[in-house]
Amino acid sequence: MNLPVTNQLTTMSRWALAHGSYGRGPGAAPRSRPVVWLCLVLPCWALWLPASADAQGIDRVRRTRGTDSGTITKISPLAVTLSKGGVESKIPVADIRMIDFAGEPEDLRPARLAATAGRYQAALQRLAKIPPGSMERQAIRQDLDYWQMYCQVRLAVAGQGPLEQAVQAATSFLSTHRGSFHVPAALELAGEALLASGQYEDARAQFAKLARAKAPYFVARSAVLTGMAWQREDEHESAIQEFDRALAAAQQDALAQPQQLEATLHRAISRSALGHVPEATEVVKTLIAQTPAEDTRLLARAYNALGDCYLQSDQAQAARDAFLHVDVLFQSEPAAHAKALYELSRLWNRLGQASRAAEAQQRLEKDYPESKWARP
Numbered sequence: 279m280n281l282p283v284t285n286q287l288t289t290m291s292r293w294a295l296a297h298g299s300y301g302r303g304p305g306a307a308p309r310s311r312p313v314v315w316l317c318l319v320l321p322c323w324a325l326w327l328p329a330s331a332d333a334q335g336i337d338r339v340r341r342t343r344g345t346d347s348g349t350i351t352k353i354s355p356l357a358v359t360l361s362k363g364g365v366e367s368k369i370p371v372a373d374i375r376m377i378d379f380a381g382e383p384e385d386l387r388p389a390r391l392a393a394t395a396g397r398y399q400a401a402l403q404r405l406a407k408i409p410p411g412s413m414e415r416q417a418i419r420q421d422l423d424y425w426q427m428y429c430q431v432r433l434a435v436a437g438q439g440p441l442e443q444a445v446q447a448a449t450s451f452l453s454t455h456r457g458s459f460h461v462p463a464a465l466e467l468a469g470e471a472l473l474a475s476g477q478y479e480d481a482r483a484q485f486a487k488l489a490r491a492k493a494p495y496f497v498a499r500s501a502v503l504t505g506m507a508w509q510r511e512d513e514h515e516s517a518i519q520e521f522d523r524a525l526a527a528a529q530q531d532a533l534a535q536p537q538q539l540e541a542t543l544h545r546a547i548s549r550s551a552l553g554h555v556p557e558a559t560e561v562v563k564t565l566i567a568q569t570p571a572e573d574t575r576l577l578a579r580a581y582n583a584l585g586d587c588y589l590q591s592d593q594a595q596a597a598r599d600a601f602l603h604v605d606v607l608f609q610s611e612p613a614a615h616a617k618a619l620y621e622l623s624r625l626w627n628r629l630g631q632a633s634r635a636a637e638a639q640q641r642l643e644k645d646y647p648e649s650k651w652a653r654p
Contacts, residue, residue, distance in 0.1 A: 338378040339369055342533075350377070353417055355461035356491055371459050372495035372533045382418045383408045389425055396574070396610030398429040398438075405429075417458075424460040427451045431467040434474070436612030437649020441475040462488055462496060466503060473507055474650075482507045494531035498524040502541050505548075514548035521545035539569055539576060547583050550590060559587040578604050578614035585621055598625045605638075613649075616642060620651035 337350045339360055346369060348362030357368045358377070376390050389404035405426050413419045427447045434444035448468035452461065469484035482504050489500035505520030524541035528534040543565055550558035562584045569576050585600035604611070604618035619642040626635035643652050 335380050337380050340375045340377065341369065341373045342375060350379070350417065353459050354457060355459060356493070358459050370493070370495075370533065371462055372493065374459065377417075377421065377459075379415060379418050379421065381413075381415060382421070383412055386418070386422060386425075390421075393425050393429050393432075396432075396612070398433050398612075401425060402429050420455045420458040420460065423451055423455060424458065424464065427464065428467060431471050432612070434648075435470055437616055437646035437652060438612060439648065441471055441648075444471040445475065445477075462491070462499075466499070469503060469507070473510060478507050478511055493534075494527045495534040495537070498527035498534045498537035498541070501527065502537055502544065505541070506544055509544065509548060509551075512551070514551045517548045518545055521548070536573075539565060539573075543576065543580055543583060547586070550583075550587050555587055555590045559584065559591070562587060574608050575611050575614070578608035578611035578618075581608070582614055582617050582621075585618070589621075594625055594628050598622065598629065601625065612646065616646040616649040616651045619646075 336347050339346045346360055348360040351361045352359035357370050359366055359368050378387055385404045385407045389401045392401035430447045431444045433439040434441045448471055451464050465484050465487050469481040472481035485500050485503040488496045501520045501524035505517040508517035521541045521544055524537055528538045546558040546561040566580045581600050581603040585597045588597035601618040601621045604614055609615050619638050623635050623638040646652050
């Protein structure tokens with residue numbers, strides 16, 4: 279029998295959440311084990327990693343599932359062409375997580391891994407070690423520029439850097455590297471930086487460019503991001519129309535299906551804002567249970583959304599538990615973490631724990647000084 283989230287929490291897990299220890303909540307118990315297991319075995323597992331692309335003189339395209347190896351013969355904003363044994367195949371950009379290039383500097387791959395894990399400062403430190411003139415291949419130079427820009431934007435959106443410079447970095451990348459396979463992701467990052475700086479119309483203009491690719495994945499992604507932009511202006515009816523468009527597009531292609539989860543989450547957020555709180559709460563709880571453990575960004579947003587739903591229904595303790603999930607489990611997602619700390623700083627006061635409230639506020643101001651959540 280599936281109980282409501284607050285009833286699923288045991289007495290011990292409630293105490294752990296309330297005191298800043300590792301907590302358990304909806305869908306969290308099965309996720310805690312893989313996280314701990316990975317921390318224990320990752321150093322050993324790394325010993326069996328294949329040799330670097332540089333060592334073997336090959337390119338590796340790391341897809342959403344699996345890795346293809348060979349020689350990259352062509353790169354465009356929509357696909358990467360890989361030759362293996364004289365046979366060429368096109369890999370859609372939507373299916374590419376990252377590429378390890380033959381001949382790349384040794385610090386580049388660790389920087390990518392750090393960036394995708396949310397360790398942006400560590401990634402930038404790695405990237406700074408790479409001499410500018412050490413890359414002969416244009417694709418590698420583009421990759422270096424992209425990951426530098428990626429980290430800069432992510433930090434700025436989270437309130438850990440100037441947004442104006444992040445916008446400039448994203449637009450500069452787009453004007454300089456128009457043929458890169460990173461162009462769709464760069465468009466998204468440019469839009470996110472504009473959105474965070476309050477330039478909503480300009481953000482939507484960037485997101486709209488994604489849909490020009492016509493592929494269902496990019497149509498769905500464009501609609502999700504555009505809907506999120508409407509949400510920021512409290513235009514929830516317009517947002518829901520975009521999320522419905524995303525859901526329709528996502529059904530047309532397996533690559534686009536992950537967009538269903540994000541569209542579903544943000545549709546529920548808008549439904550909640552329009553007064554449909556019980557319905558939205560159940561949708562978010564179901565989504566949390568369905569989301570893969572490795573999708574930390576979506577999970578962090580989902581727990582924040584769940585906290586917002588509980589706030590709207592005046593369930594302060596349940597809201598605290600939801601935001602604590604983000605604080606305890608998803609600190610690698612700085613934008614979501616900043617919001618969670620803000621909400622906790624208010625909830626702890628409401629629950630009569632002024633010292634915990636002050637602690638949350640201090641962490642927010644220290645870790646995310648330029649975030650909108652840290653502003654008085």
